[in-house]
């Protein structure tokens with residue numbers, strides 16, 4: 001896959017503070033184009049914060065996140081904030097999927113997907129509607145285009161949210177615990193959709209507590225703890241042969257919790 | 261004996277006075293809604309002094325009784341050389357006061373829209389103006405509709421206060437006719453019925469709107 005439809009992300013010396021709280025400490029991470037990177041770690045370790053720095057939903061104070069060599073949010077490394085217009089332009093090619101779906105409840109599935117195609121990409125309503133239906137068909141919801149979110153199951157809502165992001169033809173997809181709000185029996189359908197997208201060669205960053213999924217689809221797994229990036233390595237290494245005691249401890253509690 | 265004829269004979273006068281009730285409350289609503297939206301945006305403004313002024317405005321107009329505001333407008337404005345007819349003074353007082361309440365209703369509704377709603381739009385690269393127009397305001401309107409209708413009904417009822425500045429609206433007219441005919445029961449029943457019709461119509465309109473905004 002060429003970098004024409006997949007972005008690479010370079011995170012260097014990234015530092016993030018919530019007031020006085022040091023949420024991310026000197027993060028250095030390369031996210032290669034067309035690859036799947038999973039972020040794992042204990043609750044409160046900063047996974048969401050790191051993910052949200054990538055599209056500048058969270059401002060950072062130190063270092064930089066570069067997407068295809070272009071710093072996001074700042075005019076340059078350590079520089080002033082970039083113009084809101086430039087930021088919006090950069091965000092057009094970054095899709096994001098949230099734990100709580102965040103679908104717009106006053107719009108049908110199709111309208112949810114079409115909205116940004118019209119308002120951001122400037123497509124005609126008819127063109128946007130056609131693209132929206134195609135995107136919904138792709139996530140297996142061709143028969144739900146006219147449904148409002150409150151009439152859809154959690155798994156279906158999350159698939160609409162994925163369609164909404166994918167319809168924009170992003171070069172980078174960010175997922176923040178896409179299955180954590182779902183009933184266990186609905187997790188599979190969403191993971192399947194994400195897996196299919198991954199096989200198309202889009203760059204993906206996925207925060208997840210589904211270790212089996214991470215082991216299966218990730219090209220690399222990054223482990224965070226207390227705002228630090230402890231390790232980033234291929235899944236086989238992280239899961240079978242963790243170099244760091246903190247990763248071992250985390251995986252042990254994870255396995256203990258999932259045995260009964 | 262209940263006298264229907266008293267009602268029938270005086271109905272034209274009551275209806276004529278109702279015109280002023282409708283005029284004052286209708287214009288007051290219009291002004292209140294427009295001003296209320298402006299105030300709400302001002303209160304949510306990130307610029308400190310703008311939101312402070314809006315907050316002060318709300319405190320004043322909510323904190324001082326409407327009757328006092330009316331009398332202030334009636335006596336104060338002419339004393340500084342602003343000569344407006346009592347009708348306009350009344351409309352302005354009612355509208356400016358309603359604006360304070362409406363602003364707070366709208367602000368509460370906007371705050372009630374979950375943060376993730378705007379965030380999802382911003383992540384797609386949507387312009388803040390579009391986010392307000394397409395995502396936040398439609399949801400806030402639906403949330404605020406019951407309280408807004410409530411506020412407008414209150415407004416029709418407090419419009420009787422404008423009789424204090426010499427406008428003969430429905431309540432004032434009822435008092436005069438009662439005094440002249442010695443038939444207060446009939447007249448006030450008729451007045452109550454007229455208020456009820458107006459407010460039922462408002463409530464119906466609100467419900468229809470709510471239904472249209474439903475999802």
Ligand SMILES: Nc1ncnc2c1ncn2[C@@H]1O[C@H](COP(=O)(O)OP(=O)(O)OP(=O)(O)O)[C@@H](O)[C@H]1O
Nearest residue numbers: 018021023041042043044045046047048049050177
């Ligand atoms: N808006 C905020 N203001 C202050 N502190 C915050 C804010 N958001 C997050 N934090 C803190 O930053 C730290 C990292 O939070 P973050 O949400 O990134 O963790 P996480 O790894 O995603 O956890 P989880 O698995 O529970 O989602 C936490 O200690 C959290 O309390």
Ligand SMILES: [Mg+2]
Nearest residue numbers: 047048049177
């Ligand atoms: Mg999180």
